[in-house]
Amino acid sequence: MxxxxxxxxxxxxxxxxxxxxxxxxxxxxxxxxxxxxxxxxxxxxxxxxxxxxxxxxxxxxxxxxxxxxxxxxxxxxxxxxxxxxxxxxxxxxxxxxxxxxxxxxxxxxxxxxxxxxxxxxxxxxxxxxxxxxxxxxLGLGAAAPAQGGRVDQHQDPVKILDAKKLADLKQALAGVPGAFADLVGQFLDKSESQIVEINQALIVGEFALVQRRAHSLKSQSATFGAMTLSDLLKQLELHARSGDLSAATNALKRVQTEFSHVKTALENERLPQPQPLA
Known part of the structure; x- marks a missing residue:
């Protein structure tokens, strides 16, 4: 074999x-x-x-x-x-x-x-x-690891992007030229449209739609190391689940502000990195 x-x-x-x-x-x-x-x-x-x-x-x-x-x-x-x-x-x-x-x-x-x-x-x-x-x-001899997916995600709350998670993602995509930049573009475009959709849904009181969109965007934000944004979206999701319009509206405002920071940071990350001088 x-x-x-x-x-x-x-x-x-x-x-x-x-x-x-x-x-x-x-x-x-x-x-x-x-x-x-x-x-x-x-x-x-x-x-x-x-x-x-x-x-x-x-x-x-x-x-x-x-x-x-x-x-x-x-x-x-x-x-x-x-x-x-x-x-x-x-x-x-x-x-x-x-x-x-x-x-x-x-x-x-x-x-x-x-x-x-x-x-x-x-x-x-x-x-x-x-x-x-x-x-x-798969029975290939390794011990099952403890699941540590979110153990250290809050170590430095002032950072917009979690450097380790971002590095892990870049490593995973390293074998496909342009994959990271392409996925960042997809994420930013989709996030912007989903945030607009969340805002419109809140206006008409469609809490179920707000909850679904916030849940989806929360997961994707964490994938790109935007842990503060992910946490804010989790709060928005919970407020939507409870039907609290005031709290959900305030949470959305914080999401919009944080997303603007994340967008700038990720756009910088997908730019070609300068090569060290020989």
Whole structure:
């Protein structure tokens, strides 16, 4: 059997490994897909739980990365249904399903495990954490790491972008020329339109739409290291969930201000970096 050597610690993944990635957000899909390919893993994607179920019944996968909150059919329901179908095939080994969650609280992990998922990764997932989790659940000899996706994200609250998370993302995308700059552009364009949509939804009291857009943008902001923006969006999401118009409106104002700083910082990051003199 041949193996592909990835670029994190010299670990080897078998060439036949196939992963199904289920996520409704295009930017998240692109980032995670790039990481998986960086590790030498074949990846296929689905945009919701229903698509995932269809693919899982048609094709063979070694592991599933399952987003939790998606339209049409969320990750919890899709996992429960797949486990029900899987139980009918007594001879087949259980397929590892790892949750991709924007929440790091214990309650969220319990919900994932109760639905039949095997583990929970907090977004944004770093390349190293992803590699270690895959190694463990694919039975390739590594110990399961503690999930540390958000352990140090608040160490320096005055920073607009988390330097380590940004560096991890750049490393994951390093093998694809122009990928980082392209994703930054997509993120900024999509964020601007979503913030406008949130504002319009608040005006007419569509709290469910505000909650969905804030949740989506929160996850994407964290992917690019904009942790303060991500935290502000989490506050907005919670205020929308409780139907508090005044608090949600104030939270949106803070989001708009922070996003302007994030936009400037990310636009600078995607500029060509000066090369050191020889």
């Amino acid at each position: 041949t193996h592909t050597e990835n670029l994190v610690g010299g670990t080897h993944f078998p060439d036949h490994i196939r992963v199904l990635l289920v996520d409704d957000e295009s930017i998240n899909r692109q980032v995670t897909t790039t990481m998986l390919k960086h590790l030498g893993i074949t990846v296929e994607v689905a945009e919701n739980g229903k698509e995932a179920l269809d693919l899982l019944q048609q094709r063979h996968y070694n592991l599933v990365l399952m987003d939790c909150q998606m339209p049409c059919m969320d990750g919890y329901e899709a996992t429960r249904e797949f486990r029900r179908l899987e139980s009918r095939r007594a001879t087949a080994p259980s397929l590892p399903i790892l949750a991709l969650s924007s929440f790091s609280v214990a309650k969220e992990r319990q919900l994932c495990l109760a639905a039949g998922m095997d583990d929970c990764l907090t977004k944004p997932v770093t390349l190293r954490i992803l590699q270690e989790k895959l190694m463990f659940w």
